[in-house]
Amino acid sequence: MDKKTEHITTKLGLLGKNISYSFSRAYFAEKFELENLPFVYENYDLKSLKKFDKVLKKETLLKGLNVTIPYKEDIIPYLDKISKTAKKIGAVNTIKFTKSGKLKGYNTDWYGFKKSLKPYLKTAHKKALILGTGGASKAIAFALKDLNISYSFVSRESSKNTDYTYADLNETIIKTHHIIINCTPLGTHPNINSCPDIPYDYLTKDHLIYDLIYNPEQTKFLQCAELKGATTINGLKMLELQAERSWKIWNLV
Structure with a gap:
């Protein structure tokens, strides 16, 4: 152990796949430095969750994890218990290592989204389209329900979890x-020229367009919406809010 790491008492980290771009590691590294905490935050970039047990055995100082794409749903069977909210949502993005050595899952995504969306809401914002049906979309749906905003799921293919396919989207919808x-x-870096296939021509100044992506800051999805006069929001504020909520759950200081 070198001099830079010999004083470390606690490890936290991000569990996901292809996460070198991640916001979390830099965010918490800055936080630990500013608050002079003997903590470190690392990325656990796993090709498969089958390797999760090896991480747990190796990292004896690990006290908490954030979870990102594509493991927010798949991680649940690996946990000892999950919070009531995470159970309702069906996805976990925060894991706390309890004093008894158990793993408990939480969801802070819905909180971060709700708090970041609320300042932009106007009278016209009564119905929403959620693009995608993965773990993140479930937290978004939970937050919208909490805000009394009705929502419909959009996906590439029709399924029991989908209200519309992209091909269904028309001017009326x-x-x-x-x-x-x-x-x-x-649209996530480095594939910055990609964007959801929706009919952007029907967007107006009354639309509120939110992209959970934060890298790049202005995705092609947001750029196309802005050209139509829509209000646009990226996922950075949501990430900051959910990260601080995770920090409170870990409650390490």
């Missing part, structure tokens, strides 16, 4: 859903 949230990875 777009003009009656004034909030559209991208919960897919389309």
Whole structure:
């Protein structure tokens, strides 16, 4: 152990796949430095969750994890218990290692989204389209329900969890859903020229367009919406809010 790490008492980290771009590691590294905490935050980039047990055995100082794409749902069977909210949502993005050595799952995504969306809401914002049906979209749906905003799921293929396919989206649907949230990875760095296939021509100044992606800051999805006069929001504030909520759950200081 070198001099830079010999004083470390606690490890936290991010569990996911292809997460070198991640916001979390830099965010918490800065936090630990500013608050002079003997902590470190690392990325656990796993090709499969089959390797999760090896991480747990190796990392004896690990006290908490954030979870990102694509493991927010798949991680649940590996946990000893989950919070009531995470159970309702069906997805976990925060894991606390309890004093008894158990793993408990929470969801802070819904909180971060709700708090970041609320300042932009206007009278017209009564119905939403959620693009994608993964773990992140479930937290978004939970937050919208909490805000009394009705929502419909959009996916590439029709399924029991899908209200519309992208091919279904027409002028009437777009003009009656004034909030559209991208919960897919389309447009994430380095694939910055990708974006969800929706009819952007029907967007208006009354639309609120939210992209959970934060890298790049202005995705093609947001750029196309902005050209139509829509209000746009990226996922950075949501991430900051959910990260601080995770920190409170870990409650390490």
